[in-house]
Amino acid sequence: MDVFRQLKEYYWVERKKMIASIAFLICATALGLVYPNMLRILIDDVIKPRDFKWVPALSLTVVGIVSLKGCLQFLHGYFAGQLGNRVAFRLRNACYEKLQKLSYQYYDTAKTGDLMSRLTADLEAVRNFIAFGFAQILNMILMIVFGASMMFYIHWQLTLITLVTMPFLAFAAVRFEKQIHPAFREMRLAMSNLTTTVQENITGMRTVKSFAREPHEIDKFSKRSDLYKENQIGASLLWSKFFPVMELLASCCVVILLVAGGTLVINGSLTLGSLVAFFSMVWYIIGPMWNIGFLINNYTQSKASGERLTELLNQYVHVKTGEEPVVLEDNIVEGHVRFSGVTFNYPDKAPAVTNLNIEAPPGTVIGLLGGTGSGKSTIIQLLMRAYNIKKGTITIDGFNINDLTLESLRSHIAIVFQETFLFSCSIRDNIAYGINQVTEEQIIQAAKLSKAHDFIMELPEGYDTIVGERGMGLSGGQKQRIAIARALIKNPKVLVLDDSTSAVDMETEHEIQAGFKEVMAGRTTFIIAHRISSLRHADEILVMDKGHIVQRGKHQDLIRVPGPYLDTYNIQYADRPQVSAAEPAAAERRVAQ
Numbered sequence: 262m263d264v265f266r267q268l269k270e271y272y273w274v275e276r277k278k279m280i281a282s283i284a285f286l287i288c289a290t291a292l293g294l295v296y297p298n299m300l301r302i303l304i305d306d307v308i309k310p311r312d313f314k315w316v317p318a319l320s321l322t323v324v325g326i327v328s329l330k331g332c333l334q335f336l337h338g339y340f341a342g343q344l345g346n347r348v349a350f351r352l353r354n355a356c357y358e359k360l361q362k363l364s365y366q367y368y369d370t371a372k373t374g375d376l377m378s379r380l381t382a383d384l385e386a387v388r389n390f391i392a393f394g395f396a397q398i399l400n401m402i403l404m405i406v407f408g409a410s411m412m413f414y415i416h417w418q419l420t421l422i423t424l425v426t427m428p429f430l431a432f433a434a435v436r437f438e439k440q441i442h443p444a445f446r447e448m449r450l451a452m453s454n455l456t457t458t459v460q461e462n463i464t465g466m467r468t469v470k471s472f473a474r475e476p477h478e479i480d481k482f483s484k485r486s487d488l489y490k491e492n493q494i495g496a497s498l499l500w501s502k503f504f505p506v507m508e509l510l511a512s513c514c515v516v517i518l519l520v521a522g523g524t525l526v527i528n529g530s531l532t533l534g535s536l537v538a539f540f541s542m543v544w545y546i547i548g549p550m551w552n553i554g555f556l557i558n559n560y561t562q563s564k565a566s567g568e569r570l571t572e573l574l575n576q577y578v579h580v581k582t583g584e585e586p587v588v589l590e591d592n593i594v595e596g597h598v599r600f601s602g603v604t605f606n607y608p609d610k611a612p613a614v615t616n617l618n619i620e621a622p623p624g625t626v627i628g629l630l631g632g633t634g635s636g637k638s639t640i641i642q643l644l645m646r647a648y649n650i651k652k653g654t655i656t657i658d659g660f661n662i663n664d665l666t667l668e669s670l671r672s673h674i675a676i677v678f679q680e681t682f683l684f685s686c687s688i689r690d691n692i693a694y695g696i697n698q699v700t701e702e703q704i705i706q707a708a709k710l711s712k713a714h715d716f717i718m719e720l721p722e723g724y725d726t727i728v729g730e731r732g733m734g735l736s737g738g739q740k741q742r743i744a745i746a747r748a749l750i751k752n753p754k755v756l757v758l759d760d761s762t763s764a765v766d767m768e769t770e771h772e773i774q775a776g777f778k779e780v781m782a783g784r785t786t787f788i789i790a791h792r793i794s795s796l797r798h799a800d801e802i803l804v805m806d807k808g809h810i811v812q813r814g815k816h817q818d819l820i821r822v823p824g825p826y827l828d829t830y831n832i833q834y835a836d837r838p839q840v841s842a843a844e845p846a847a848a849e850r851r852v853a854q
């Protein structure tokens with residue numbers, strides 16, 4: 262029950278509905294005890310003495326009880342439904358909110374399909390148990406207590422003999438629960454693996470098809486599906502063993518009653534009506550006992566699901582706003598970025614950047630160049646505090662970024678990522694994503710600056726064009742330009758372009774950069790690029806290798822000295838005559854042509 266204790270805050274506020282739903286169910290159940298007694302009265306006081314004048318009254322009583330029971334059951338269903346859905350609503354929102362708070366480190370290893378199945382199937386199992394399962398378990402216990410008490414009242418010796426098999430029934434049910442619980446946990450895991458496979462397959466369908474890997478994908482799915490099937494079969498085997506055992510024990514109970522009760526009736530120490538009432542009361546008890554399996558099933562499933570939800574809800578948030586955070590006010594931010602002796606490594610990895618020192622006064626453009634995996638994107642991740650650094654400090658306008666609220670830090674930085682992500686909504690909404698109140702003019706101006714306006718206007722729906730999931734339907738360069746417009750509209754103090762013009766042609770890139778100059782005056786810009794042409798105008802270019810800055814300076818200076826920058830330069834301009842460190846001026850003239 263520990264998991265449900267942890268979830269208490271989500272259902273305890275609805276306790277009135279919970280109590281009402283349980284109370285109505287108990288009343289409906291208690292009314293069920295009236296039937297055996299009516300039978301007893303019918304046989305002993307009406308049929309045997311042939312006193313049929315009571316028949317209409319008895320019939321009307323039965324009709325009344327049936328109607329009342331129906332009403333009570335309706336009220337139980339009504340309140341249970343309200344309770345379950347309200348709890349599910351709260352839990353769903355809490356899980357989603359948690360997903361928003363979790364830091365990059367969590368998403369580095371999280372699986373989308375698994376998270377989706379937590380938010381859907383697991384949540385549904387918990388909803389079902391809190392709404393109905395719990396009340397039904399309580400009801401079952403009460404039915405046994407009510408039924409047994411009434412039987413004791415009629416004939417306690419016969420009750421003891423009859424109920425002798427009940428402990429065995431309970432024992433069998435508990436043993437079954439112990440076996441079925443791990444089976445259900447495995448089933449949920451197998452289900453989540455299945456969902457992950459489907460989700461990854463759909464997301465990566467272009468890759469799958471381009472490699473003609475459909476058979477491999479089918480095989481992979483089939484293996485996981487097989488595992489799920491095996492889990493299901495294993496669970497149903499347990500179920501199929503459970504039912505005959507329960508039936509055998511229940512039948513023993515009935516046989517004992519018929520033998521012992523029949524003897525008592527023959528002896529005259531028990532009336533026939535009481536025996537019939539006893540008989541129907543035994544079934545009144547056995548019924549819920551029979552259900553014990555379903556209830557345990559419901560409980561174990563929801564317990565396993567609840568564990569997966571609490572695991573998500575209790576997930577550690579690595580990057581948090583400090584105790585007394587500082588808010589960087591819009592009107593005072595200048596965008597002076599400084600990295601001092603920053604060393605950082607991803608979990609269980611060698612340092613991605615080592616002893617990094619960067620000085621970016623307001624309005625400067627810093628270019629980052631280096632081979633893949635040299636640590637360029639990591640610098641940007643650290644600047645936006647996607648991860649906590651262990652050594653060194655990063656400051657903006659003299660404030661340590663750890664002391665700022667995450668919201669205010671990130672509101673002053675706009676990043677155009679390497680992989681462009683567009684939401685499946687209109688181009689207008691995609692551009693306006695980062696800010697709350699935005700005018701049509703601002704959107705169009707941002708699109709013009711990022712050279713997206715013309716191609717958007719050529720689309721039949723213009724800015725209202727709905728882009729598919731992940732921006733399907735647009736070219737890579739078009740998506741990048743929309744993403745750049747989204748960053749520019751934010752009017753940030755620090756702009757980061759992480760290889761964000763790699764998919765546009767040189768000419769468009771040049772036009773976009775000319776636009777930046779206009780809009781980014783007085784703002785700090787970091788440009789990560791593999792093309793020298795993208796960052797040759799930077800105030801300082803940092804050349805990265807294996808997490809270290811191996812060269813730094815202006816383009817003009819860097820091509821004067823032998824080193825990785827000059828090597829890259831020569832490779833990228835291979836069709837031009839080779840440049841040696843001694844003849845930079847002539848080379849530059851050639852590049853400029």
Ligand SMILES: Nc1ncnc2c1ncn2[C@@H]1O[C@H](COP(=O)(O)OP(=O)(O)OP(=O)(O)O)[C@@H](O)[C@H]1O
Nearest residue numbers: 369607610613631632633634635636637638639640
């Ligand atoms: N989320 C992550 N988890 C673990 N390791 C990571 C993560 N992101 C990057 N790395 C590792 O950190 C190192 C630096 O990666 P980074 O992405 O900063 O390189 P980069 O210079 O931006 O490369 P590229 O030009 O290919 O984008 C690499 O060794 C990479 O494998």
